[in-house]
Amino acid sequence: MNRKYFLYTSSEFNSVRTCREVGRLLKIPFLTGILLLSQLGFYSNELIILHKETEVNRVNRSDFTHPSPEIPTIHVEKYLEFLELMDKEMYQAPKNAYIDKSGHIIPGVAGHKLYREKFSDRFLRYYYGNGPSKLEVPLQPIHPKVDEELLAEIRVHKIGQFVSSFNSYNKNRTNNISLAAEALNNHVLFPQETFSFNKIVGKRTAARGYMKAKVIVRGEFSEGIGGGICQVSSTLFNAVDQAGLKIVERYCHTRQVPYVPFGRDATVSWNGPDFKFQNNINQPILILAKVVGGRVIINIFSAEGVNVSYK
Known part of the structure; x- marks a missing residue:
């Protein structure tokens, strides 16, 4: 079976990696990595990132691209830094249930965090695709540690x-x-x-x-x-x-x-x-x-x- 390779760049070295290795680096499924890396179209079009249909960020392919003599490549470290930024922007802590001054139990409120794997999958579809795109941020719920049932008990x-x-x-x-x-x-x-x-x-x-x-x-x-x-x-x-x-x-x-x-x-x-x-x-x-x-x-x-x- 022929392997597809591409060059990725970090601040320390350049390295040729297989699709499988890049998929592991970005924590995306192997098959998704093959699909994305087979589409090497690069355009300086923007990705608008949305949360509940409201824009929270806007980026460009060029923000994450390191040109090489043969093909453009994604700069993994820059992408991971961006992922950390999105983590912080989208994190919302849960609120525990509590007992108010009247003795009533007030329900807790779930929080949420960035669903990193789904976000990376969608981001890379944009990156290796054509034209501009929009991405609704995928989130994972964070449930309160203390809920109504526990307090009642x-x-x-x-x-x-x-x-x-x-x-x-x-x-x-x-x-x-x-x-x-x-x-x-x-x-x-x-x-x-x-x-x-x-x-x-x-x-x-x-x-x-x-x-x-x-x-x-x-x-x-x-x-x-x-x-x-x-x-x-x-x-x-x-x-x-x-x-x-x-x-x-x-x-x-x-x-x-x-x-x-x-x-x-x-x-x-x-x-x-x-x-x-x-x-x-x-x-x-x-x-x-x-x-x-x-x-x-x-x-x-x-x-x-x-x-x-x-x-």
């Missing part, structure tokens, strides 16, 4: 709870506590996953709405952005500990705090101490956190049948 059985109080007249501290509790609320932790307070709550900055309030630094009180969030991490620790979940990392303050019993606190700081725990049961857990008046209320839920030895 794991919201029924409370396995841990803790409530702490604070002075709601301190507006800055109340603001910080509310932001941190909101970040925790509706978080679902799957079996064997490890929860990091710093990762989930994120960096405490003024740009994210955090304000200056009292913090403890080296045993002394001072003002700092995000003051008050340690009350949220400490409340979470006590709820998690009551549920019998595995504590992975916890540090106490260098002096006693008024909102939890002595030795029952969990200090946190960005790029410093963190509070971590692992879901060591065989079902996902749901964290529901809220601020009501001058109280931080954190509940831990899971599915029916989960046995907890309350502390």
